[in-house]
Amino acid sequence: MRIAAALFLAVVALSALTASLIAPFDPLEQEVGRRLAPPSATHLFGTDGFGRDVFSRTLHGARVSLAVALAAVAAAGVIGSSLGLASGYAGGAFDLVVQRVVDVLLGFPFLVMALIVVVALSPAPLAVAAAIALALTPLVTRVARAAALSVANEEYLTVVRSTGAGASRIVLRHLLPASAPPLVAYLATCLGTAIGAEATLSFLGLGVPPPYPSWGRMLQEGSRAYFDAAPWVTLMPGAVLCLTVVCLVVVGDAMGDPRRGRAGPIRH
Amino acid sequence: MHDPNKGPEAGLHPRRPALRVIAAIVCTLLVAATAVAAAEEPRGGGTLTLANRGDPPAGFDSMFTSSIALHHVGGALFGAGNLVMRCREDFYTVCPYLALRWEHSPDFKVWTFVLRGDAFWHDGRRFTAEDAKFWFDLVFFGARSGDAVRPPAYFARELGVATKVEALDERRLRITFAHRNAHFPQILANPRFKIAHPRHLMEPRIQAGQVNVSPLDVGLVGLGPFKLGQYRRGSLVRVDRFDRYFERDPRGARLPYLDRIDYVIMPDPFAMDAAFRSGRLDGTARGQAHFLSRERAASYERDLGETVSFARSDGGNFRLAFNVLKEGPWQDPRVRRAIALWIDKPAAIPLALGGHGWTTPSIGPGDINVPTEFINWPRYDTAPLAERRAEARRLMAEAGYADGFAMGHLTRAIMTEGAEFLKAQLAGLGVDLRLQIVDEGEWNRARVSMDYDSQQGRLAPSPIPEGTESVYGRYELNPDAYAKHDDRHLDELYRRLRESVTMEQRIEVWRRVSRYLFLEQTYIVPVAESIDVVAYRSHVRGIVVPPEDMHTHTDFATVWLDR
Numbered sequence: 001m002r003i004a005a006a007l008f009l010a011v012v013a014l015s016a017l018t019a020s021l022i023a024p025f026d027p028l029e030q031e032v033g034r035r036l037a038p039p040s041a042t043h044l045f046g047t048d049g050f051g052r053d054v055f056s057r058t059l060h061g062a063r064v065s066l067a068v069a070l071a072a073v074a075a076a077g078v079i080g081s082s083l084g085l086a087s088g089y090a091g092g093a094f095d096l097v098v099q100r101v102v103d104v105l106l107g108f109p110f111l112v113m114a115l116i117v118v119v120a121l122s123p124a125p126l127a128v129a130a131a132i133a134l135a136l137t138p139l140v141t142r143v144a145r146a147a148a149l150s151v152a153n154e155e156y157l158t159v160v161r162s163t164g165a166g167a168s169r170i171v172l173r174h175l176l177p178a179s180a181p182p183l184v185a186y187l188a189t190c191l192g193t194a195i196g197a198e199a200t201l202s203f204l205g206l207g208v209p210p211p212y213p214s215w216g217r218m219l220q221e222g223s224r225a226y227f228d229a230a231p232w233v234t235l236m237p238g239a240v241l242c243l244t245v246v247c248l249v250v251v252g253d254a255m256g257d258p259r260r261g262r263a264g265p266i267r268h
Numbered sequence: 269m270h271d272p273n274k275g276p277e278a279g280l281h282p283r284r285p286a287l288r289v290i291a292a293i294v295c296t297l298l299v300a301a302t303a304v305a306a307a308e309e310p311r312g313g314g315t316l317t318l319a320n321r322g323d324p325p326a327g328f329d330s331m332f333t334s335s336i337a338l339h340h341v342g343g344a345l346f347g348a349g350n351l352v353m354r355c356r357e358d359f360y361t362v363c364p365y366l367a368l369r370w371e372h373s374p375d376f377k378v379w380t381f382v383l384r385g386d387a388f389w390h391d392g393r394r395f396t397a398e399d400a401k402f403w404f405d406l407v408f409f410g411a412r413s414g415d416a417v418r419p420p421a422y423f424a425r426e427l428g429v430a431t432k433v434e435a436l437d438e439r440r441l442r443i444t445f446a447h448r449n450a451h452f453p454q455i456l457a458n459p460r461f462k463i464a465h466p467r468h469l470m471e472p473r474i475q476a477g478q479v480n481v482s483p484l485d486v487g488l489v490g491l492g493p494f495k496l497g498q499y500r501r502g503s504l505v506r507v508d509r510f511d512r513y514f515e516r517d518p519r520g521a522r523l524p525y526l527d528r529i530d531y532v533i534m535p536d537p538f539a540m541d542a543a544f545r546s547g548r549l550d551g552t553a554r555g556q557a558h559f560l561s562r563e564r565a566a567s568y569e570r571d572l573g574e575t576v577s578f579a580r581s582d583g584g585n586f587r588l589a590f591n592v593l594k595e596g597p598w599q600d601p602r603v604r605r606a607i608a609l610w611i612d613k614p615a616a617i618p619l620a621l622g623g624h625g626w627t628t629p630s631i632g633p634g635d636i637n638v639p640t641e642f643i644n645w646p647r648y649d650t651a652p653l654a655e656r657r658a659e660a661r662r663l664m665a666e667a668g669y670a671d672g673f674a675m676g677h678l679t680r681a682i683m684t685e686g687a688e689f690l691k692a693q694l695a696g697l698g699v700d701l702r703l704q705i706v707d708e709g710e711w712n713r714a715r716v717s718m719d720y721d722s723q724q725g726r727l728a729p730s731p732i733p734e735g736t737e738s739v740y741g742r743y744e745l746n747p748d749a750y751a752k753h754d755d756r757h758l759d760e761l762y763r764r765l766r767e768s769v770t771m772e773q774r775i776e777v778w779r780r781v782s783r784y785l786f787l788e789q790t791y792i793v794p795v796a797e798s799i800d801v802v803a804y805r806s807h808v809r810g811i812v813v814p815p816e817d818m819h820t821h822t823d824f825a826t827v828w829l830d831r
Contacts, residue, residue: 030692032615036563049563050619050688123705205681209705211688224538228567 002254005247012244016062025053027060027213036230045236049226050211054218058237061213064125065241068207068214069194071129076136077187083137084144085171085179089152098141105138114197118206128207132197136190143186147179154178181255188252192245199241215241310517310810312525314829317548319540320531321555323501325712327482330462331407331421333712334748336555336819339460341531343822344507344524346462346483347492348515351381351400351441354457354820356812360731362453366395366463366491367441376448376769383439388512389466390495391487397435402467404433404443411479418479422716422748426738427455428766448767455735459820464490493524493825505531515825525810525828534558544803545571550829551804551811554818557682559583560801562623568803575806582816583800586621586686588793589750590722593743597673598721604790606663609649609656610697611690616796620689624799660697672698678720679703680711686724690795716747723750731816733778737762740785740792751791757784807831 015022025043031051039046045054087098105113117131151157152175160170195215201207202216210217215237222233324338330346348356349365356363367381387395405411408430411418428449434442445452469486478485488496493515494507507529515523532549534540537558543549545568552558560568560578568576588607590598597603617625649656664670679687684705691701701722706714714720737745742759743752761781768774785791800818804811810827814820 028692028695030615030619030689032618035618049685050692209703210684211691225561226563228570229563 002250005250005254008243008247009251012062012240013066015059016066019056019059019063023053023056023059025056027052027057028211029053036226036233038230039232039236046230046232048218048221048230048233054233054236057213057218058215058240061215061218061237062240062244064208064212064214065195065198065216068125068129068132068198069191071126072132072136072194072198073187073190075129075133076140076190077183079133080137080140081144081176081179081183084141084146085148085175087141088145088148089167089171089175095145099145102138102141105134106142108135110135110193111197111200114201115204115206118201123201123206123209125208128198128201131201132194135197136194140183140186140190144179144183147182148175151175151178185252185255188255189249192248192252195241195248196245308809310521310525310826310828311830312521312828313527314831315528315530316526316550316808316824316827316829317530317532318551319534319543319549319553319558320505321553321558322535322708323533324505325708327484328464328488329482329484330460330464331423334422334460334819335708335712337708339462339819340554340822341505341507342462342464343459343492344494344529344824345488345492345496346464346490348821348823348825349459350456350461350463351383352453352457354459354814356821356826359814359816359820362457366400370453372452376450376452376767377445379443379445379449379452380436381441381443383441384514385439386514387491388514389468389491390489390510391466391469392512393466393468395491396438397441398438399467400441400463401433401435402471403463403465404430404441406465407461408433411474413474413477413479416477416479418474422746423458423461423738425741425745426458426735427461428452447763448769450767450769451732451734454732458735459817459822462490464488466490493823494526494529497528503533505533507531513825517826524823524825526824529824541568544568547805549805550808552802554800554802554822556584556680559622559798559818560803564622565801565803576803577806577808579802579804579811579813580624581800581802581814581818583625583798583818585797586616586625586724586795587750588690588722588724588795590791591718591720591752592791593752593754594718594721596675596721597667597669598675600667600669601789602663602667603669604793605787606660606667606697607694607699608786608790608793609660609663611693611793611795612653613795615693616686616689620686621796621798622685624801625796626799627796657696664697669698672700674700674702676721677701677703678711678714678723679705681705681707686795690724718752733774733781734762734765736781740781753789753791755789755791 029052033051034043034047035051036049037043037047043053043055045058048054048057083098087095108116113135114131117134118127121127121130157170157174160174198207198214199216199219202214203220205220207216208214218237219234219241222230222237226233318340320337320340322337324341325335326333326338328338328342328345330338330342347365349363351365351367351370352362353365354363355361364384366383366387368384370379370381372379381400383395383397383400385394389395406418407421407424407427410420429446430443431446432444436442464483466486466489469489470481473481473485483490488499493510493513495510497506497508499505509524509527513523517523532543534543534553537553540549540552540558541564544552552560565578588611590604592599613627617623617627651659664672677687677690684703687701687703687705691703694701704720715723738748739746739750740758741749741762742754742756743749744754745759758781761777761784765774765777765781768777786794802818807830808827809830812821812826
């Protein structure tokens with residue numbers, strides 16, 4: 001199961017990277033004569049209301065959806081991990097302030113937070129990534145802090161401190177590697193959340209503007225106008241989106257599973 | 269010899285069997301006709317529930333918005349017409365409404381209307397010539413109080429250049445124009461020109477400095493067949509039968525028939541679809557994106573069968589219009605012409621108009637005042653598409669834009685299909701159309717501003733040529749014009765059009781206007797005309813479906829429920 005999920009993700013990632021090479025049609029090319037054609041050998045996923053090839057749009061849409069999700073998770077990972085580790089290690093007033101800010105941010109439901117940011121910044125891929133990153137950052141901060149606290153009182157850190165190592169060295173050389181496994185596993189799960197969030201924002205018309213494809217926008221276009229007449233316009237990208245998110249959760253779980261050797265605490 | 273086929277009465281009419289059959293058929297038809305007539309006789313009472321595309325904008329002020337979100341509701345509140353209206357039985361004929369009759373001076377500069385005496389505002393005040401004068405003064409001249417200024421109505425120029433409005437007595441109104449205005453009643457019959465401005469409530473506020481007081485500010489007191497019951501922003505506009513409404517049906521019964529109309533605010537057309545299918549709505553909303561595409565109409569028909577009926581009407585013109593007052597390659601007429609030649613117009617019908625429509629330059633097809641030679645498209649560009657595109661490339665190269673250019677394109681978020689279509693079309697010409705997708709509020713602001721390079725939408729111009737100046741005229745005089753230009757030659761052409769008296773004169777001038785607009789200058793590229801489709805439950809009877817322009821006949825005074 002884990003291997004199958006990882007393989008599927010690899011295929012999706014590779015397809016996104018090489019979409020321009022492997023897509024059989026231009027994702028923006030309209031053709032009135034092939035409007036709403038069902039899946040066939042020529043059009044694997046059928047065509048949409050503009051006669052555009054849904055398979056080609058799904059491949060190019062993967063590029064947008066994955067890029068936005070990766071950018072958001074990367075930003076949330078860097079900011080959230082830094083804050084969480086520093087907060088967990090330093091403790092005291094700094095920890096108190098950071099955690100109260102995180103509490104406030106967590107008070108907003110994830111999607112509401114993302115919606116507010118996108119509306120404020122105006123819909124564009126960068127704005128969507130920023131919005132999702134901002135919504136994910138407090139969650140990552142909490143996980144990073146918890147991971148840091150679990151190793152902060154280990155004896156070996158006392159030894160390191162006694163050798164005169166500074167705080168930054170301790171955090172970067174010792175705390176970060178020790179906290180990495182649960183953090184990486186959590187970020188993998190966040191990737192699925194981010195893809196879902198991007199799709200949701202695009203579905204609401206706040207994501208990538210038309211005519212460029214993203215999975216969420218394709219769901220919106222298909223489900224609203226043509227679901228009865230041409231369900232493939234919705235179902236095909238929807239299935240790919242759904243499988244990708246499920247696979248990310250499976251792989252994320254696997255990465256965080258302590259029964260897998262690399263995921264356990266680092267031994268010194 | 270006994271004939272077994274003859275009964276006891278067979279000998280009564282032994283030689284007239286055909287007569288008996290005819291008599292039986294006639295009797296059957298009479299009974300059936302009586303039954304149908306009884307069934308068709310309008311019944312009073314009941315609540316009609318319709319979807320409305322959104323909250324009516326601009327405080328329900330018909331002087332500042334032509335939005336269908338207002339006019340779908342506004343007909344019931346403010347009435348089917350102005351002093352005159354488009355007849356229910358013939359859209360292209362002018363009928364009396366608040367005026368019983370009218371006359372003009374020999375030179376068509378002075379128009380005198382005799383108002384009816386039985387029209388009342390919803391608060392019980394009688395409608396008088398002073399009320400009409402107040403409305404026309406606001407339309408033509410706006411208002412001023414200290415430093416506060418209310419601009420004239422966006423359609424003021426379309427009605428002509430008035431110099432004076434006078435209330436001669438309680439029931440007679442006289443309007444004097446600077447130029448001959450031969451078709452004033454036809455222009456005034458535009459259903460957008462609703463009288464929603466009660467003098468007795470608004471004038472004191474304007475004098476107190478609140479010049480932009482809106483109908484909503486004074487409680488939506490109108491003259492229509494229904495009065496306001498309740499308005500919950502974002503949710504519901506409820507109107508109740510107005511018992512002192514003046515119109516009667518052919519049998520002499522007072523209109524309206526319904527007790528109430530609930531307009532449910534539903535910005536999402538697909539939520540509306542679900543509500544209609546589940547029986548929560550009697551009718552769908554009017555407006556782009558809410559009008560049914562071919563696929564949606566087919567699914568309604570398949571799932572709801574005979575319980576649904578459709579109203580089809582010629583809709584607005586889907587067009588690309590340029591802001592020629594803003595610097596850019598589109599200021600060159602050759603570039604605009606190249607774009608017009610390049611677009612594959614018939615392809616717009618399935619791709620951008622939901623499968624309903626036809627190609628036409630501008631004016632609706634059913635107008636008896638507009639002979640078909642005005643409207644057949646491609647009238648101007650009859651060459652095959654490949655030849656037209658070759659000419660388009662030549663023009664672009666001649667203008668110095670062989671490699672293309674980028675052009676902003678303002679479009680409404682509720683109708684991005686048209687923008688997607690144009691973007692894909694113009695990419696082949698090297699024009700990178702950069703979409704500015706905006707919500708309704710921003711659209712209403714930006715489209716009358718200079719903040720765009722080109723715009724696209726579907727708006728229905730007047731069905732008569734004289735009534736098109738507000739959408740095709742010069743920006744300074746017509747802020748809501750599709751294209752932004754400062755071409756004074758069009759002022760002159762429209763003046764001549766208004767002064768034309770004979771059909772031949774009108775045709776000749778309108779041909780010059782349309783040729784100038786769409787060919788020589790190409791301020792606007794008419795792409796295709798949409799057909800607007802609205803669904804009603806089959807128990808909704810008496811709907812008056814206009815052949816074009818769904819802003820018309822939204823009073824629902826003749827509607828009744830057969831259930």
